[in-house]
Amino acid sequence: MSEIYFYKGKEEVLSKTKNAGEDLNESDQIKKIQDAFSKVLDGKNLSFLLGCGCSSFVKEIDKVKTDVGVPTMMPLAKEFYTDILLPGDKLWLKATLKLDIEVDIFKRNLEKFLGTLHSIYFFYETTGQEKGAEAIKVAGIITQARNFLLKKCLNETNRTSKADKDLVELYKSFYRKLLYRNSNLPKPNIFTTNYDLYNEIALDKLGIHYVNGFSGGIQKYFNPTIFNYALAEKMDLSQSKWSVIDNFVYLYKIHGSLNWVQADEDSKLFRVREIQETSYDNLQKQEVIMIHPTPLKQNASMGSPYSDLFREFQKKLMQNNNVLIALGYSFNDEHINNLIYQAFTIPSFRLIVLGDNNASEEIAKLQSLDDPRIWIVGGELEDTNKLHYFKGFVEKILPDLSNDEIDHKIENAIRKLFKE
Known part of the structure; x- marks a missing residue:
């Protein structure tokens, strides 16, 4: 028997139904959760927070379970410390910088390790010591970690062989289902901490237009004002009547992206450029790749573009009647968590967490607040997923508003056209 849970605050909705004498099997439990989500999708402002768990995808190849997507931060950290970082460098970090990779915060999260190294190197730069032996050593380890993350998150081997096809299809299914949300409502906001390109790959394959903060033609530069724009079609040629197109979303990569690089164009206020050629050979040549927490030198105090992206995240969270759905997010980023917690000052804000309430202290803490605006959903399915x-x-919860009636109408229309 599967063990599924659906909490609203501390109240377990499915247990309440069971205690009322209604015996629910897995299908019935999922249907009850899906019905609740159908109402959520009709809400005015809808946002998603996609964490690294969304791009991790395990499938069985030759009877061996293999991660064909992008590993989460803990496996990435373990692989880097074991296979990439030299034993001598580990000892040097601990003896010279007092940086011990066995400490839990670094052991579990490679981002924290890389961020700490960047902070140390920034100190060397601001004190004029960047040409010293210690600074050069730190810079070398930063480059190692950066290139390791770049290679793992690009996932070129699996992308080339299409071993990651199921993951791409999963992202496509996610966006395809979102398309059928009521077209009169504001377009959904997709926030992600991931550096990888699976969101963009799926959106491109589906022909869905998206705003990601970059504008331009041959060379695209970061410009946060673009988030205030929408793609619209003119409804009345004689008057200025416009309607936002249906296949349109906002994509915010709040920790940066593999294909964002530092640009040296003096005429641009925001010197971040989006690269279209995303091979490892091309990207590893770039001096600065804009993945968290790499700052631009000239904007180090402001932290652009990250400050602009987090500002957009905060602005969306503070809207009335906003729902944030967190997927694959471990709640290990204090900055993001604080912005989410601040949003609870808005009475109409609602947080829906897809996560394991037993494995995460932060999710357990959210549940302990006993706030019915906080939903926590998860559990084991009968098929071991x-x-x-x-x-x-x-596949199980997000309602497919396109199926049955809409698809049936489309098929009938095409059939009639060909018959006539």
Whole structure:
């Protein structure tokens, strides 16, 4: 028997139904959760927060379970410390910089390790010591970690062989289902901490237009004002009547992206450029790749473009009647968590977490608040998958508003056209 849970605050909705004498099997439990999500999708402002768990995808190849997507931060950290970082460098970091990779915060999260190294190197720069032996050593380890992340998140081997096809299809299914949300409502906001390009790949394959903060033609530069724009079609040629097109979303990569690089164009206020050629050979040549927490030198105090992206995140969270759905997010980023917690000052804000309430202290803390505006959904399915994984959410919970009636009408229309 599967073990599925659906909490609103501390109240377990499915247990309440069971205690009322209604015996629910897995299908009935999922249907009850899906019905609740159908109402959520009709809300005015809808936002998603996609964490690294969304791009991690395990499938069985030759009877061996293999991650064909992008590993999460803990496996990435383990692989880097074991296979890439030299034993001598580990000892040097601990003896000279007092940086011990066995400390839990670094052991579990490669981002924290890289961020700490950047802070140390920034100190060397601001004190004029960047040409010293210690600074050069730190810079070398930063480059190692950066290139390791770049290679793992690009996932070129699996992308080339199409071993990651199921992951691409999962992202496509996610966006395809979002398209059928009421077209009169504001377009959904997709926030992600991921550096990888699976969102963009899926959107491109589906022909969905998206705003990601970059504008331009041959060379695209970061410009946060673009988030205030929408793609619209003119409805009345004689008057200025416009309607935002249906296949349109906003994509915010709040920790940066593999294909964002530092640009040296003096005429641009925001010197961040989006590269279209995303091979490892091309990207590893770039001096600065804009992945968290790499700052631009000239904007180090402001932290652009990250400050602009986090400002947009905060602005969306503080809107009235906003729902944030967190998927594959471990709540290990204090900056993001604080912005989410601040949003609870808005009475109409609602947070829906797809996650394991037993494995995460932060999720358990959210549940302990006993706030009915906080939903926590997850659990084990009978097929050994997990409901709170991205795959479980997309396939089991996210309603497919396009199926049956709409698809049937389209098929009938095409059939009649060809017959006539």
